Amino acid sequence: MNRGIALKAAREALGVTIAFAIAAMVFEGLLAAILPVVPEQITEQWLQIGFVQKIFQGLLGTKVGNLTTSTALTAIAWVHPMVLTIFWAHAITQCTQIPAGEIDHGTIDLLGSLPVSRLGLFTSTFLVWLLDGVVLVIAAMAGHLIGQQFAPHADRSGWAELAPVLVNLYVLYAAVCGLAALSSVASDRRGRAVAAVFGVLIGMYVLNFLAQLWEPARSVSFLSVLYYYRPLDVLREGVWPARDLIVLGAAGAVTWVVAAVVFSRRDIRTV
């Protein structure tokens, strides 16, 4: 761990993280404020249609049951594609910075002239990105709490109820960070690294969605990171999703270790 490298990473991530944190806060706030107004219309009209029910099932990754409960509404706010997009886009933007982004910009030479081991460089930077994830989760939760103040629903969820979901979301973020880092160390071009990890995530999202609707997809749905992120189940059962946290944490750790090893051994050249 090198403090200077961490400070550099933090300086570079500052603007992006603030922007994404505001986006997460605003969007989560809007969902928390608006969703409780919608349920009656949903139950009465939309959920009568089987296909729409399937869509919600796909979105939430589990059987919807009665969507009018505050639990289900809260869950929607945490699996909304926009929320996932904010977290994933931040992870991808940041975690493809080293080495692909630095090689792309040609700044890797300057970085490579410094007396920091590649592992030290990778670790120091990655820790900052992981901390940025904490900022995003806190911002999203803050937005959620603020949004709830404007909602008519009396049954509000606080830190205690949402803690398992927040940790689950954070570990999902960390797993995506690992994936993005792996893509980055395997590439000399940031665009390619971003495209590769984005493609994989879109594939996982589609797989998770299809798994609720199509039997063959269900049998391989465990390959998607979203298989291990089911806020509705977590909120319904009120227990910590230990298995999901372990799997996502392990996925993040393994991809990070592989990325660190590849980065430590690969050639760095800007031409």
Added chain:
Amino acid sequence: MRAARLHSLPGGQATPVSIIETEKLTKRYGRRVGVEALDLRVGEGTVHGFLGPNGSGKTTTIRLLLGLMRSSAGRAKIFGRDCWRDAHVIKREVGYLPGDLRLYSWLTGRSALRLFSTIRKRDIRRQGAQLAEEFELELNVRARFMSRGMRQKLGLILALAHEPRLLVLDEPTTALDPIMQDRLNGRLRRMSAAGHTVFFSSHTLSEVEQLCDRVAILREGRLITDEALDDLRARARREVIIRWQPDHEPAPGVAPAFLTLVDAQKGEWRCTLSGNADRLVQWLADRPVGDVSIGRPDLETIFRDYYSRMEAL
């Protein structure tokens, strides 16, 4: 001429300390050869020029030395340490200026010195500020607003500020105006005199002539020469003009082998001299010479010959 630092051996012998040492260093990119079986030694306290045409393997060698790339075969050492395995330890005492320097757009000279101080765990701000004064660089300008010359100056300051034992510079004077080039050359000479080692690649032959103690020339990834500049000078051709005393011009056929007659008219010979001038002076001593002028060794022709594969030497 500065003497390379010597190491005393138990038997009383002295040997120059090698700061950079490569042995059969090879880098291949698939079928393409980057560097092939490079044996190079750079002594402490010397200024070692590293020349070669574009694509000859200079930057590849520098990247191998800095541990940015791993060799396909052979090995490279700096300060006796392996350049790949111990890269981060070596870089504590190495200053590096990349050939195509890119800086973070948000960086100012001042923030760069602060950041590098933290990363290097050594305060380089004062020394950096002195260098900025010497190179006339405004430290509060963001890199995104800097001209190429300003960025190059900042790169040099960051490479020099921690007073490294070894400086590796990839075409350092690119984008610098002549006055700044002179200041840099002066700084490098002072550093060399103080025992620092400078290893730099360049296309500017006059700069190499002014600065270097030794020159290594690469071509197509292979080292084709690595010798003292004085030895090169001794072998270089010089332009010689001999004016004979009136009516005493000898017949052109008497010219010795080391003197190639280019033109002879009106009692004046224009020739090229290969090698040392001593032989010419001796030969002229008992001849009716009115005047003689001997030009500077033409190193450029030697370099060009090396570059273009001509068998000139």
